[in-house]
Each structure stands twice: as C-alpha cells, then as structure tokens.
Amino acid sequence: MPTNRGLRRAYTLWATIYDPLTRFLRWSRRRSISLLDLRPWDVVLLVGCGTGADFEFLPRETQCVAVDLTPAMLRRAAAKVGNRRIRLEEMDAMDLRFPDDTFDKTILHHILAVVPDPVRALREAERVTKPGGHLVVLDKFWNRGHRPPLPLRLASAVFGWYVTAVDRNFPTILARTSLEVLQEVPMGFGGLYHAYLLKKSASPTS
Numbered sequence: 001m002p003t004n005r006g007l008r009r010a011y012t013l014w015a016t017i018y019d020p021l022t023r024f025l026r027w028s029r030r031r032s033i034s035l036l037d038l039r040p041w042d043v044v045l046l047v048g049c050g051t052g053a054d055f056e057f058l059p060r061e062t063q064c065v066a067v068d069l070t071p072a073m074l075r076r077a078a079a080k081v082g083n084r085r086i087r088l089e090e091m092d093a094m095d096l097r098f099p100d101d102t103f104d105k106t107i108l109h110h111i112l113a114v115v116p117d118p119v120r121a122l123r124e125a126e127r128v129t130k131p132g133g134h135l136v137v138l139d140k141f142w143n144r145g146h147r148p149p150l151p152l153r154l155a156s157a158v159f160g161w162y163v164t165a166v167d168r169n170f171p172t173i174l175a176r177t178s179l180e181v182l183q184e185v186p187m188g189f190g191g192l193y194h195a196y197l198l199k200k201s202a203s204p205t206s
Helices: 004-014 018-034 071-078 118-128 150-159 170-174
Strands: 043-047 063-068 086-090 103-109 129-140 180-186 193-199
Touching: 004 018, 004 071, 018 071, 018 103, 018 129, 018 193, 043 118, 063 071, 071 086, 103 118, 118 129, 118 170, 170 193
Parallel strands: 043 063, 043 103, 063 086, 103 129
Antiparallel strands: 129 193, 180 193
C-alpha cells in the first residue's frame, strides 16, 4: 500500500513533468468542473490540486482553497493562481484541517486513486462540505462486477506505490459515505475513467 511519505517523494519528482504528461486530460477536467455549476459566491475546496491544472477552469471570482500533500506541486500551482481568489495550503486529503460543513462545493480530481485510503479521503471531503452541497470526483476506477484483468492488477501493484492505482472500485468507496450520486459521466479510456457529481445530505453532519 502506498504511504504519504512515498507519495510525497514521488510527486516531488513528478512535479517537474506533470503538466506536459497530463495535458491531454484538460477536456475531462473542464467537463468535470462544469458539473458543479460554480457561482461567484461559492466557496470551493480543491483536494489534491497538484500543479494547479484545474485553476484555469475555475471562475476568477469564485473563492477556492486548494490543498496538496507535496510542496513541490504547490510551488508550481502558485505560479498559476494569477488574479484568481485561490489560497494554497499543504494538507493531507485524508486529514483535512477544516471544520465540518465549511465548503459549498468540493473537487476531487485524480486523488482517490492516489491516496493510501480513498474511503477516508472521500469521507473527509464529505465532512467539510456543507449539507446539501455538491462534490465532483474525476478519476480512473474499475467498476465492473468481476476482478480486474491481470495486466491491470499488475499495473496497480507496481504504480500504486508512487503514481496511482488503476483498479479501485468507486461504488465500494462511495458505499462507506452518505453521499448521493446525481450524475455519472463516462470519460473514456476503455471505461476506466469517470466523473461523478455527488450531493451531501441536507442534514447537518453528526
């Protein structure tokens, strides 16, 4: 299983080439964020912001807190803030240092397949989102009812330690929360890539 220490070390190296390697994902980032229908008055949390690849798709007037585990990633993200209302913080997605019910909307792009415990990360995102608020998840998941094929399992066994897993099951992760799926958007790559629009219950966090 990956550890935060290992991921921080790996993504310190990946930070230097992350943007050119993932440029082809811009369209999916844009599509995913559009599901949230962001408004100027929304206060948004961006979990695992990386190098700030999502920033260009945020309305400039929307207030956003963007967090990431790796300082090297955050340094590159800082160069993309410009005149947007974005505050950067170094933080673990599995231990968000915010009070319950803080944010109107929450973005989790390419983070649930990376963190050591995706259930804990999604539950933390749920906790800090306001009752009735929306979350969007964009990532690669194996959501079929049978085991992933051997090549996929091997890829996750190797790359899951320092890049990303490719065999996690989103319905299984989601079942450990109280979040409701409002929309699922397939994003290609042989059915591995998905965006989910989620809603937190209107009842306050207990």
